[in-house]
Amino acid sequence: MVPEKNLKSVVENNKSKLVPADLNKFLNVWKKTIKNFPDISYLGSDDLRKKCKNVVITDSKTQKDIKKLKEIFLGYREKTGSGRGLAAPQIGMLKRFVAVFVRDKVMILVNPRITKRSNELTIAEELCVSMGNLAATVVRPKFVSISYQDETGKELIIDGNDKESRVIQHELDHLDGILNIDIAIKNGLRFVYDIKQFEMKDFEPNSKCPCGSDKKYKECCEK
Ligand SMILES: [Zn+2]
Ligand SMILES: [Zn+2]
Numbered sequence: 201m202v203p204e205k206n207l208k209s210v211v212e213n214n215k216s217k218l219v220p221a222d223l224n225k226f227l228n229v230w231k232k233t234i235k236n237f238p239d240i241s242y243l244g245s246d247d248l249r250k251k252c253k254n255v256v257i258t259d260s261k262t263q264k265d266i267k268k269l270k271e272i273f274l275g276y277r278e279k280t281g282s283g284r285g286l287a288a289p290q291i292g293m294l295k296r297f298v299a300v301f302v303r304d305k306v307m308i309l310v311n312p313r314i315t316k317r318s319n320e321l322t323i324a325e326e327l328c329v330s331m332g333n334l335a336a337t338v339v340r341p342k343f344v345s346i347s348y349q350d351e352t353g354k355e356l357i358i359d360g361n362d363k364e365s366r367v368i369q370h371e372l373d374h375l376d377g378i379l380n381i382d383i384a385i386k387n388g389l390r391f392v393y394d395i396k397q398f399e400m401k402d403f404e405p406n407s408k409c410p411c412g413s414d415k416k417y418k419e420c421c422e423k
Pocket of ligand 1 (some may be wrong): 371
């Protein structure tokens with residue numbers, strides 16, 4: 201892992217999205233994070249860009265891997281007091297399961313699939329465990345329903361509220377190699393300190409684009 205190189209390539213590849221900042225200052229914070237959590241794959245790792253495969257829940261290796269994801273996620277939350285979700289590829293497992301902290305507990309979603317998306321949207325800045333203190337402003341459907349298996353293999357459906365839907369969509373994107381920086385609006389990336397909870401607002405796609413242009417969102421930053 202070479203954070204300098206990664207950060208430079210982020211700056212290079214996301215010029216239209218990144219708000220100018222003192223990169224060295226932020227790089228030092230990021231370096232500390234990497235040192236504290238060596239099990240996590242960070243921006244620049246190929247693992248974060250691969251499409252993950254469905255798993256067989258009864259497989260003993262899968263059970264071990266799920267346990268490992270849970271442990272690392274809980275350890276991260278304990279040390280930092282933050283972190284709403286962690287996907288298997290973020291710890292080098294190219295498998296379709298994620299851990300999310302919702303409803304006051306860690307939930308494991310195995311082979312998850314979005315079955316419904318609302319037309320209503322929200323806008324929010326998101327942090328990602330794999331991206332240090334780089335935050336991305338992303339527009340997403342306000343509500344989603346997800347079918348998944350729990351750790352015992354039971355088929356379940358979760359109808360997420362607004363906050364749950366956001367974190368689950370972020371984590372599920374990881375399973376397809378998609379990061380929030382990919383879908384951020386223009387001027388939507390910035391380095392932050394000490395912000396653990398971002399504000400989430402309802403968003404109307406016919407309104408002026410939040411990137412600062414004069415166009416409507418639909419004609420500007422919509423992906
Ligand atoms: Zn993430
Ligand atoms: Zn825009």
